[in-house]
Amino acid sequence: MNKETLLAASFEKIQNHIRKNEETQPVVNYQEPASLQQILKPAVSDEPAGEEEFLKMIDQYLEFAVKTGNKQFLNQLYSGFNFPAFVGDMLTSLTNTSMYTYEVAPAATLIEKEMIALMNSYAGYTEGDGIFLTGGSNGNLVAMFSARNRILPQSRFHGYDRNENLVAFVNQQAHYSFETAANLLGIGSKNVIKVKAGPDGRMIPDELEQSIKRAIQNGQKPFFVAVTCATTLLGAYDPIDEIAEITKRHGLWLHADGAFGGSIILSDLHRHLMKGIEKTDSFVWNPHKLMNIPLVCSALLVRQKGVLQHNITDLNTDYIFHDSDDVEDLGKKSIQCGRHVDAVKLWFAWKYFGKKGYAQRMDNLIEMATHAENTVNRHPRLELMAPRQSFSVCFRYRPENDINLNEFNLAVREKLRKSGQSIVNYGYMGKELTIRLVTANGELQKKDIDQFFTKFLETAKSLEKKQVEEYEY
Numbered sequence: 001m002n003k004e005t006l007l008a009a010s011f012e013k014i015q016n017h018i019r020k021n022e023e024t025q026p027v028v029n030y031q032e033p034a035s036l037q038q039i040l041k042p043a044v045s046d047e048p049a050g051e052e053e054f055l056k057m058i059d060q061y062l063e064f065a066v067k068t069g070n071k072q073f074l075n076q077l078y079s080g081f082n083f084p085a086f087v088g089d090m091l092t093s094l095t096n097t098s099m100y101t102y103e104v105a106p107a108a109t110l111i112e113k114e115m116i117a118l119m120n121s122y123a124g125y126t127e128g129d130g131i132f133l134t135g136g137s138n139g140n141l142v143a144m145f146s147a148r149n150r151i152l153p154q155s156r157f158h159g160y161d162r163n164e165n166l167v168a169f170v171n172q173q174a175h176y177s178f179e180t181a182a183n184l185l186g187i188g189s190k191n192v193i194k195v196k197a198g199p200d201g202r203m204i205p206d207e208l209e210q211s212i213k214r215a216i217q218n219g220q221k222p223f224f225v226a227v228t229c230a231t232t233l234l235g236a237y238d239p240i241d242e243i244a245e246i247t248k249r250h251g252l253w254l255h256a257d258g259a260f261g262g263s264i265i266l267s268d269l270h271r272h273l274m275k276g277i278e279k280t281d282s283f284v285w286n287p288h289k290l291m292n293i294p295l296v297c298s299a300l301l302v303r304q305k306g307v308l309q310h311n312i313t314d315l316n317t318d319y320i321f322h323d324s325d326d327v328e329d330l331g332k333k334s335i336q337c338g339r340h341v342d343a344v345k346l347w348f349a350w351k352y353f354g355k356k357g358y359a360q361r362m363d364n365l366i367e368m369a370t371h372a373e374n375t376v377n378r379h380p381r382l383e384l385m386a387p388r389q390s391f392s393v394c395f396r397y398r399p400e401n402d403i404n405l406n407e408f409n410l411a412v413r414e415k416l417r418k419s420g421q422s423i424v425n426y427g428y429m430g431k432e433l434t435i436r437l438v439t440a441n442g443e444l445q446k447k448d449i450d451q452f453f454t455k456f457l458e459t460a461k462s463l464e465k466k467q468v469e470e471y472e473y
């Protein structure tokens with residue numbers, strides 16, 4: 001087989017895999033790790049594998065991969081298959097360039113600049129800037145890094161002095177990456193203060209104000225507040241407008257973590273959830289979640305130009321940044337050197353679907369989540385664990401018998417997952433386990449949600465019956 005024939009055979013397998021997304025296929029062929037190790041035999045030998053083995057490797061990898069394009073993959077904050085973005089991603093691999101300079105990435109540099117300008121126009125950052133980076137966690141890190149360098153510019157050169165006592169404030173249900181960021185920046189994860197949220201999961205502005213005042217009284221120096229635009233478990237949007245008034249009064253950096261829910265800004269119907277976003281200093285937005293762009297695709301936007309360059313020390317970089325083209329080398333404002341091209345796949349998808357297509361996809365996601373919520377509310381054995389805020393529906397099954405609800409619901413989830421029928425996630429609200437269904441696939445239909453609940457209820461009922469029989473026996 002020559003290289004061309006091998007490539008054609010590989011593409012045929014890829015096409016078959018894509019086709020299966022549309023069919024009723026198991027979402028995973030689940031194997032216990034020991035059994036998968038036996039089947040896959042991932043060890044690499046010294047001898048070349050050969051073509052037959054190469055094609056078998058493709059089959060096996062695809063066979064045991066979780067089918068995140070399947071409509072029963074309701075587990076993560078991303079799902080679905082995005083054809084134009086997939087093509088864009090393939091082209092990126094094919095041309096294999098790096099985002100640091102115009103010299104090696106001319107088209108990608110212009111595309112990234114265009115995408116950042118477009119995203120900034122939705123954020124209302126008229127003088128904004130931004131950079132694609134390796135995910136929301138790193139976006140949160142660079143935002144905190146920028147805030148630290150604004151308040152303590154010398155820390156860029158001399159390090160962070162602990163006696164400065166910097167403290168940051170986040171929603172008590174914020175993503176864990178803020179603590180990682182504080183850890184990495186030398187501020188310390190204990191100096192990320194968790195602000196109380198209401199039963200709907202939104203940060204309570206008055207609690208924030210009180211926390212800031214208490215910190216100042218304790219000799220600490222507040223410098224950074226993060227609002228979350230769709231919290232990871234409940235999908236709650238913090239009230240940006242009200243919080244922006246507080247951060248303005250205290251002169252604090254206001255960051256919006258829209259890693260999960262930032263894409264809602266494209267919906268005319270629902271963008272009010274992010275009212276006040278233009279008052280923030282920075283905003284992380286992950287197209288790899290609700291816009292179904294293949295991982296990773298994430299941008300950190302900043303309201304003020306120059307902020308990102310300022311973060312990077314003025315190193316001697318003349319071996320890479322030659323400044324020979326009349327265009328900015330984007331690498332100068334990134335904390336990475338080699339950087340994957342992530343803007344191109346977004347560009348392909350955004351052009352293909354248009355703003356209108358994406359607005360419809362966002363509206364559809366909310367409609368599907370509402371449908372799931374209504375299904376829970378209508379069923380006597382299903383209990384909604386918290387009012388739905390956006391794309392996440394948190395619920396559990398209540399069997400007739402008095403049994404441990406956490407163990408029971410976890411067992412239902414695990415049985416569904418291992419059977420390959422559906423994958424849905426779970427988390428904890430205090431000590432109570434909640435099943436979390438996320439509508440993240442822009443092409444979901446009501447019948448897909450109905451299919452999930454049919455399988456979930458069948459599984460729950462069969463487990464319930466089994467437990468009653470065991471008890472009676």
Ligand SMILES: Cc1ncc(COP(=O)(O)O)c(C=O)c1O
Pocket residue numbers: 077134135136137138174175177228230231232257258259260286298
């Ligand atoms: C609210 C929120 N912020 C940040 C992140 C981290 O984003 P990433 O997975 O791209 O690092 C997540 C991930 O789920 C999230 O839900």
